[in-house]
Amino acid sequence: MGSFLIRRLGQGIVTVVLASVLVFFVMRLIPGDPALLLVGVDASAEDIEQVRERLGLNEPLVEQYVNWLTGAVRGDFGPSFTKGAEVGHLMRVAVLPSAELAVAGYLFALAFGIPLGIIAGLKPGGPGDYAATGFTMFTLGIPNFVLGILLIWVLAVLLGWLPITGRVGIDEDPVEALKFLIMPMIAVGAGTAAVLARFVRASIMETLNQDYVRTARAKGLRERSVVMRHAMRNALIPVITVAALQIGFLISGAVIVEVVFARPGFGSLLIGGVVGRDYQLIQGMLVVLVAVFVVVNTLADVAYGLADPRIRVS
Amino acid sequence: MAHAPERVPVFRNESLRARVLVLRQQSQWFDVAYRVARERRGQIALVILGVFLVCALFADYIAPYGYDEQLRGAKLLSPSWAHPFGTDEISRDLLSRIIFGIRVSLFVGAGSIAIGMPIGVAIGYTAGYFGSWADAIAMRLIDTMLAFPGILTALVVLAVLGTGTREVAITLGIGAVPVFARLARGQMLQEKERDYVMAARTLGAGPVRIIMRQISINTLPPLMIQAALYMAFAVIAEASLSFLGLGASRPTATIGLILNAARPFLTLGAWWFILTPIAALALLLIALNFLADAILEATSPYVRNK
Numbered sequence: 001m002g003s004f005l006i007r008r009l010g011q012g013i014v015t016v017v018l019a020s021v022l023v024f025f026v027m028r029l030i031p032g033d034p035a036l037l038l039v040g041v042d043a044s045a046e047d048i049e050q051v052r053e054r055l056g057l058n059e060p061l062v063e064q065y066v067n068w069l070t071g072a073v074r075g076d077f078g079p080s081f082t083k084g085a086e087v088g089h090l091m092r093v094a095v096l097p098s099a100e101l102a103v104a105g106y107l108f109a110l111a112f113g114i115p116l117g118i119i120a121g122l123k124p125g126g127p128g129d130y131a132a133t134g135f136t137m138f139t140l141g142i143p144n145f146v147l148g149i150l151l152i153w154v155l156a157v158l159l160g161w162l163p164i165t166g167r168v169g170i171d172e173d174p175v176e177a178l179k180f181l182i183m184p185m186i187a188v189g190a191g192t193a194a195v196l197a198r199f200v201r202a203s204i205m206e207t208l209n210q211d212y213v214r215t216a217r218a219k220g221l222r223e224r225s226v227v228m229r230h231a232m233r234n235a236l237i238p239v240i241t242v243a244a245l246q247i248g249f250l251i252s253g254a255v256i257v258e259v260v261f262a263r264p265g266f267g268s269l270l271i272g273g274v275v276g277r278d279y280q281l282i283q284g285m286l287v288v289l290v291a292v293f294v295v296v297n298t299l300a301d302v303a304y305g306l307a308d309p310r311i312r313v314s
Numbered sequence: 315m316a317h318a319p320e321r322v323p324v325f326r327n328e329s330l331r332a333r334v335l336v337l338r339q340q341s342q343w344f345d346v347a348y349r350v351a352r353e354r355r356g357q358i359a360l361v362i363l364g365v366f367l368v369c370a371l372f373a374d375y376i377a378p379y380g381y382d383e384q385l386r387g388a389k390l391l392s393p394s395w396a397h398p399f400g401t402d403e404i405s406r407d408l409l410s411r412i413i414f415g416i417r418v419s420l421f422v423g424a425g426s427i428a429i430g431m432p433i434g435v436a437i438g439y440t441a442g443y444f445g446s447w448a449d450a451i452a453m454r455l456i457d458t459m460l461a462f463p464g465i466l467t468a469l470v471v472l473a474v475l476g477t478g479t480r481e482v483a484i485t486l487g488i489g490a491v492p493v494f495a496r497l498a499r500g501q502m503l504q505e506k507e508r509d510y511v512m513a514a515r516t517l518g519a520g521p522v523r524i525i526m527r528q529i530s531i532n533t534l535p536p537l538m539i540q541a542a543l544y545m546a547f548a549v550i551a552e553a554s555l556s557f558l559g560l561g562a563s564r565p566t567a568t569i570g571l572i573l574n575a576a577r578p579f580l581t582l583g584a585w586w587f588i589l590t591p592i593a594a595l596a597l598l599l600i601a602l603n604f605l606a607d608a609i610l611e612a613t614s615p616y617v618r619n620k
Contacts, residue, residue: 018458141596248463
């Protein structure tokens, strides 16, 4: 298990470093002088030169990259060119609302998708199966931000049950915070829930056809015990990987959903960076997001290895 | 299936059925299309996509009004015979705008495939067929690109290229490269060990001929399925990006821009403003997913010869 862990960790670090190289050098293709963005168009040539010197823009690109990466490891991502603040500071402010939404959306996806898949898989062709199929079709046709708009229309405008947009911090007023969180949470999690439901359904159906399930039935175990103790455990192991891979898509989807619900967070910050072509901001945020994605996937592999000893060996 | 069959001349007086049979034998493309058209999901997909495609190609003739034509005294009208989908906040016909919007969706979807699929497949085939260092380099690059999930790749590239419909199509085309490369490589690794490849090699065929004439035919179905699914992703991404203001700019009609304009009017009860673009988008996405399902059904060996 130790060497497996180290190998996966090494691969993860390589991926993050390569991603940082890719982002850093692609971002330098953005036309225009970032120093000009900082000081404004009517600054003198000396001012601009001074800012360029301070930002290290006059050094060779490779050196700039190394400086940026060593800073980034310590949490210093340099100044944003358009927001008038450090990128690290901007991200620390934005991380709580975004993390709150991503975690809530993910929990919703797990709590809704997996039971739905189990019900559908245990009785193919039954009402649960139809519900799962219908739900999948719905999420295929309605992407997350569109679902967000529909939820606002139905739950907030027509029924008036929930506030339309905005956010209240969980530390300020938990009940209010939850009200603001429900719709974005569903919008972010629905797609993942559908993927999980479909996968769990297939996995359960496959497991129920295995020989050991027939053996368990043949020796007279109650159906409940066959399903819960023999089939379910094995059926849910491969779900770990699928569930983890979905996190990346969930996070990238949350970027848009945040904007739909006018929630502060990574989404509006990143979109603002793209519109303003603020490469310092974009590269910092993307490296952090890729790192999160890679860490989650590595953890999922480890969890999979713990759950299924066969994986560790190969 | 492995070998290109001999070309049988199609005679004029042969029955339609016989001609179809000959075409199916001669072209895998035609064969897959024929099988897809016999699946129920395939039929639904082909009808919807056909209608949308005709609307997109002939939007100028089919749409009752221009995409930016402001009509006198027609602000926020609910659906009627004159305006089946109603009108928007600055008196434009929504049906016309949605028709032009679907044109943008299809353009970006097809454009991103046209850019990303050939490049991705070429990289994947080369890496898979030759292996060794070419494979190692290609795979590292692909893994790195795939570390940016979903729409994040698009945001990086758009920051460089700037906003606009063409830029979005190029961006999503770049995003398609690693997806197709990884799939094509996997297919290649599987197929190159098969006997028919060995047979072709024994007969003196070079790598280019083997890849282009033998292996490519056998790896076609999964690539076609991926193309349909990626096109659905590209349509969603285009709608998202133009909704965020990173795609086409006003007054162009795209599904994302219409939804963006409609959002503030939800509270005013303008339900048609929001539901009609969503319905059009949903139909397109369902059709693309059905197409992918139908290709899978039509080409998977278990159900093939029914």
